[in-house]
Amino acid sequence: MNKLLTVKDLGLKDYKETWEYQEELFQEILNIKIKNRREETTLATPNYFLFVEHPHVYTLGKSGDLDNLLISESKLVEIGATYYKINRGGDITYHGPGQIVGYPILDLENYFTDIHKYLRLLEEMVILTLAEYGVKSERSKGETGVWLDVGTPFARKICALGVRASRWVTMHGFALNVNADLGYFDNMIPCGIKGKAVTSLNVELGKAEIDLEEVKGKLMKHFLALFEAEKI
Template identity: 80%
Template structure:
């Protein structure tokens, strides 16, 4: 089992270009697995982890409802945003500058074959990271992602999640609001959940800006511990 993960920080990158890159990495892993099964080739599968920030974009998961996007095509252009229907789970979400977006593209057979455990570990990575900033983050029953003040009228989401998995290979991932422009969430019903607010780390801490690099380092530390993995920067 290969527990090494190739880490890349793509900086600010177009959503579609990043999605295409994810698909290429995903396909290479799946192709290796197919070759191993057909030919007993014994080839090692790679694992990847991409950090990225996207220009303003709305994405709708395969089970999502288009009516949760509250903008028409003209309004999207006016907002400087794009829109894509994509192949992850979940409903609609927003990505933009000030978000730490992470895409683990892993062969789970290198770690464990349990997609629910995988999602819980991603959530736990976020929860442990936010705890380092003095925030008590939680899961919300029946709702993906990571939340604050669950079970109160002030419940608000700070991290969205949506993944795809095939042949135990994962793609897509999480989007943690660090210095996000929350006004862009007003143009959707986030994740199809009405009446729930969205927040960002800088808002919760009462700061103008939080170091994105510090957040990434904390996320990686907890990911390594949870997955018993090793990162190689490429």
């Protein structure tokens, strides 16, 4: 089992370009697994973790409802946003500047073969990171992602998750609001869940801006510990 992890920070990058790059890495891993099975070889499969920020974009998961996007195509153009229907699970999500997006492209057979455990560990990575800033976050039963004040009228989501997996290879991932412009969330029903608010770390801390690189460092530290992985 190869637990080595190649980490790449793509900076601010177009959603479609990043999606295509994810697909390339995803297919690379799948091809090695198929070759190993067919030819009875034991080639090691690589693991990747991409950090990225996207320009304003709305993405709809394969089980999502387009009615959860509340604005027209012309309004999308007006606010400088794009829209894509994609092949991850989940409903509608927004990505934009000030949000840390992470795409782990892993062969889970290098770690464990349990998708639910995978999602829970991604949530735990975020929960532990937020705790370092004095923010108490948690899971909400039946709702993937990371939330604050669950079970109260003030429940709000700070991190969305949506993944795809095939032959235990993962893609897509999580989006953590750090310095996000929350106004863009008003144009959709986040994850298709009505009546739930969205927040950002800078809002919770009452600060204009949080150091994104510092947050990425904390996320990676917890990811490596939780997955018993080693960064290369």
